[in-house]
Amino acid sequence: MTVRRSDIVVVGGSVAALRAAETVSRQAPHLSLMVVSDEVHPPHERPPLSKVGLEEPFDREALTYPAVASLREQGVTFALNTRAEGLDVANRRLLTTVGSLEYGALVAATGCEPFVPPVFAGQPDVFTLRRYEDAVGLRAAVSRPGAHVAVIGAGFIGGEFAATLAKAGRRVTVVDLADRPLGRFGDAVAREYQALHRAAGVQLRFGAAVTGLGEDGGRRFLLLDDDSRVPADVILVGVGVRPSTAWLEESGVLLDNGIVCDATLKAAERVFAAGDAVRWRNPRWGATMRIEHWTNAAEQGRVAGINAVNVFAGEDPVVCGSVPYFWSDQHGVRIQFAGYRTGTEEIVEDRNADGLLVVYRMGDLVTGVLAFERRAQFVKLRAMLRNELPWQQARTVLTSGPAPVG
Amino acid sequence: MIKVKVDFDRCDANGTCAALMPDVFRIGDDGLLEQLRTEVDPGREAELEEVIVCCPVGAIARG
Ligand SMILES: Cc1cc2nc3c(=O)[nH]c(=O)nc-3n(C[C@H](O)[C@H](O)[C@H](O)COP(=O)(O)OP(=O)(O)OC[C@H]3O[C@@H](n4cnc5c(N)ncnc54)[C@H](O)[C@@H]3O)c2cc1C
Ligand code: SF4
16 A cells, blocks of 8 residues: 555546646646546546437547546546545545545545335336446446336436436336426426327336335336236336545535535545535525535536636635536437526426426525426526526516426 | 637537627527637636636537
8 A cells, every 4th residue: 555646636537627627737737646536547528328329339539538648647646446435634644445545635526326115225127326337337228129118217318218218119118106207397387298208108106105116027026015026037227326525424514315515515625525425505596405416517627627726826715616417319209408506496397389487486586497308598597597597687588488387 | 919719610519608698609599609709818817717617518628
């Protein structure tokens, strides 16, 4: 076991880590920089894992972020297959599976990992979808002719993969405990989402709990709490993720369903955090939140990178204020959301021939917008949401005279 | 001035750039990206940097 040293150490091997590394290397090329990731591959894109068609090429090289090559050329070290196991904040040491690493500043970007309910754990042909290997295994399993796939959880990853399966003519059933999908976005969104999937031939079972697994004539099925059965030769579990923060448990860094950070993404002395693992105070909304979406991870990677450099430059850290955003592509329809909701908003529905726009309104302010297509209008509202957005202003973007509902 | 290049073959029109720099990028009524300017003031380097790292498909670059 050797002790090595790097001015800046970034822990994690995905988008937040990569964007942090790019930012450091651009702003302070003179600092030594190491990226420590427990993956065997360099950072690759995750969004395509659920979206790329089953018949399309699925090449890891093509999914690898191009920035990896340029960073390596600039002398950035990617310590792959290396897991962070502990952090000694006082002595500025990262403990890893291959020894300790001294740092001047550290960016923690270890993201999230999928959660698997006990009923599915350790069973054959049960998959989660987070890493390239997961997708390779899942795609091989569903390539068997006649395989019937059960998707557990009607969230975005499950919904996207169900759409990918339906497009390739596979039989797929989505099962969810909730009585409607994407419930936190309201009834109109739930209806639209269900209609989209049904029209494409995806079976939907809502308000259904899986009580066990069974087998009939060599084919597996899910047993639901109403005693019905769902064919499940292959199972994709998409019920949610948990922050990967076990390595910080003894470090004194505050953890509470994520790494707790201030508005500058600072978690501890000389330690910043970025991405899906972060719970931070977002000054745009005056609220503490954890966001599990791509652009948030990229943006936070950038801010954490700037602030890690600022430690050396002796400059004040910058704050990370942002409008949370996600996109999802299902059955050829782009679904997008921007904003931050508490769940108590009034919902304004605006439908026209191009799609559905749903605006979340709290008194005189708009706090979020969700769209099925309607791309030009969505992006206008998304841009407006960077500042406090009065309803009267948002209204000018909508189709004439939408009536408030629900 | 800093030159801004968009690789339209990669762009998937999610509009992140248009939300961050609306005077440079726009999503048109056809849902596709339009580039309104090919150069930005050097004082906006940080903004451009943010747009570049936040484009989900890496379609934006300095010229
Ligand atoms: C299939 C799929 C589709 C998606 N589609 C969309 C989409 O359409 N739109 C959208 O907005 N978002 C989407 N997302 C979400 C988006 O990909 C995530 O928000 C993003 O990956 C978060 O990045 P991150 O760097 O914070 O964390 P992660 O991507 O979770 O990466 C964490 C990294 O840290 C590594 N790591 C963890 N623990 C350790 C440790 N102890 N030591 C060393 N390394 C460690 C992991 O191996 C991994 O490399 C999708 C996600 C998935 C899985
Ligand atoms: S952010 Fe990138 S992908 Fe999105 S519209 Fe702009 S250039 Fe296209």
